Amino acid sequence: MLDWRAIPYFAGVEANGLAQLQAAAHRHTFNAGENIFAEGARCAGFHIIADGLVRLYRVNSEGRLHTLSLLRAPSTFNEVAAVDGSANPFNAVAVTAASVYVISHNALIELMATDRALLNATVRALARLNREYLERLEDMTFRTIPSRLAKLFLHDATYGDQICETPSQLTQEEMAAILGTTREVVGRALRNLLNAGLLRKQGRYFAIVDRAGLQMLAETNEVPASTRAPELKTP
């Protein structure tokens, strides 16, 4: 069961407003792998994840994927389209079987018109989303792939809220989609972090060895010399 009060978006909205939101929401269930809505399609409304894991992503003309977020309950998505009523800005797919509440654009606008707390919450949520996107934009502009990978492992503010699975449990393919590159490149970067002594293998996955080193790498694009492992190859 979904505890509506636990949803960060609705912090500040009174019981009365919550009840109205619940009344306006329609519940949908999706099988693993099923599409929830498509980028560019008519606004699908405001979505609340009650259960399951949801991926938001975009695809380019050559078919490469960019995962914007991996979200699990309780969280919300598609706020932007829900608010302006235009096309969905990304695709959404259920990674696992998922249960989702949907509030239509019109219903949300109507509720925001009567419930000031909801309107305020929306403003806050949009501002927060803006900051997140800007952070991601700077990552793509300034950081190398090893640096972005380190940041992903640190699970910091940028990715922490949006991408919920710990990176150590993601496949290289999934990490690549999140970082906006290809699996091979992620594999190489992982090997480098391993050799540099920042990560170590733990079974199938990776564990953090040197958090400070990862932080340094995330911030400066450089592996700190003090923690770098000695070269193995002799010329």
Next chain:
Amino acid sequence: MLDWRAIPYFAGVEANGLAQLQAAAHRHTFNAGENIFAEGARCAGFHIIADGLVRLYRVNSEGRLHTLSLLRAPSTFNEVAAVDGSANPFNAVAVTAASVYVISHNALIELMATDRALLNATVRALARLNREYLERLEDMTFRTIPSRLAKLFLHDATYGDQICETPSQLTQEEMAAILGTTREVVGRALRNLLNAGLLRKQGRYFAIVDRAGLQMLAETNEVPASTRAPELKTP
């Protein structure tokens, strides 16, 4: 003189509300090159450009610049920090001498609490900003530099509203800052677009020859074969 009704952000706000906004605003003037506010500093409030050209940018640890927008009157900036009261998400500098009205975070919050139209306008503006950032993010993720350059010249939705100077009047240095790269790379890309017959030189600057070709390049990262100029070098 600034015509407050001409500011897109305030579309829908009534005369009464506009008067209150004007009363809350403080006018500041800046010389060419003068800093308006700094990234990370305490929230500088909501800014309205009455006159002049303003650059919003970020800097990375190595000192490279990323120009997020080049704005001229009438337009607004720093909405996000003005709304959530946190640190400014970027630097702002007056490119030319500029005159700017500033409304503090507290004043804006108060006005939004009494003026529903202003609150709605803020929601719309934040949604629009979100879409712009997402578009830019995808540009950085998926497009090559020639492709981004073509998009800049096409002056399309992504850059059209935010970056007001026509690209043909920007220096290579400025284009590089907008695209998130370096001057040399922009120079090379420009030469390629020239050789491919998509642009031509017009005095100091460039003019568009083949708009469809630029569009194709912007969308697919490929220079269309039909318009490509014959190779000059023979092996």
Next chain:
DNA sequence: TTCCGAATCCAACAAAAGTTCCAGACACGC
């Protein structure tokens, strides 16, 4: 167990982007 598909590892190569350097062109103020 055996087989199968998914995920990984690794090497070699290709392409894109970043760096360094220097030579001209041009605009502007003196």
Next chain:
DNA sequence: GCGTGTCTGGAACTTTTGTTGGATTCGGAA
């Protein structure tokens, strides 16, 4: 007209990223 600083053109080189292809490991289903 003459320097001076900004902007541009372009070559040569390095690094990073993307691509290809094959070998290997792993876990679960038959």
